[in-house]
Amino acid sequence: MNNIEKDPKDTGVRSGQMGKVKIIVAHYYGDPLRRIFVAIAVISVLVIPLWGNLLPFGTFFELLSALLLVLLAGLTNPHSPTVAVINTLVSATGALLLEMAAIDFYHSQSFLLFAIRETT
Secondary structure, three states: OOEEEEOOOOOOEEEEEEOOEEEEEEOOOHHHHHHHHHHHHHHHHHHHHHHOOOOOOOHHHHHHHHHHHHHHHHHOOOOOHHHHHHHHHHHHHHHHHHHHHHHHOOOOOOHHHHHHHHHO
16 A cells, blocks of 8 residues: 655655655655646636637647646656656746737737736
8 A cells, every 4th residue: 555645854755655665755846736737727728718718729729738737747756757847848838828828919808818828
């Protein structure tokens, strides 16, 4: 049974017992990243019918990017540096595209849509 718990002495260390092997992963930020990715996916899917697309690429692209964020949230683990690099690239690309859309459409679309682009 894999029993994972926080070490009370250091909040950045997670330890677990799996058989006779002790697993310690220092400074693991996967859990907050999962929450952020899923929250952004939910926000972007909820915004589409209410205020329109966050990005000018269409609804299909936004749904695919939400699915990609949820997939990456599920794949995130401390033993896969490849997924960490992909998470970084996807996050940076999303931030860049949302900022570009916020600046480009600032005057032509609603302020609420601008604010959502700025906060996600």
